[in-house]
Amino acid sequence: MVPVLTVNLVNIAEEDVPLGVEPLEWMLVTNLELNCCADAFLVVDYYRQRWKIERFHFVLKSGCRIEELQRHSVDRIELMVLLLYSLISVHIMVLTYLSRLCPDWLCELLFCESEWRTLYRAAKRTCVASEVAFSMADAIGYVAALGGFVGAKSDGLSGLKVIWLGLSKLFVLHAFREFI
Secondary structure (H helix, E strand, O other): OOOOOOOEEEEEEOOOOOOOOOOOEEEEEEOOOOOOHHHHHHHHHHHHOHHHHHHHHHHHHHHOOHHHHHOOOHHHHHHHHHHHHHHHHHHHHHHHHHHHHOOOOEHHHOOOHHHHHHHHHHHHOOOOOOOOOOEHHHHHHHHHHHOOOOOOHHHOOOOHHHHHHHHHHHHHHHHOHHHO
């Protein structure tokens, strides 16, 4: 039996263009379900992100030379993985220690808006996101709580381990934030 794939078409055309300028028109094919105009506009928004994806692949292939890395030995690949994890480790340490040095700074300095909104929702167990960025101290407290930090008086400050565990959970939640 041949598998069946249902697709939908979204045709979008630019209106009110200046004289002499040819309007843009896109015919987009999607396997996403379309039930209303908002669904079609979401498909258009996804398509508008294609340039960022293309630029990401450009940096990955040309800047990072990932295809060249694939031709190297396992030792070279292991070194690249070690370097990548080193960058992640530095990020975790910066978040942890900066929140101690500058607890009143706003979390939007190190978290993008969708990250801190997701963090707030997860930590507070609510569907309503914070309207304003909160302090670094609060942000790291929320991350630590996601990582299992109880915060009893005898616990002291949250450590690196609960921060990396909390960030791991946050990034999974953030990746799937549209579905929760």
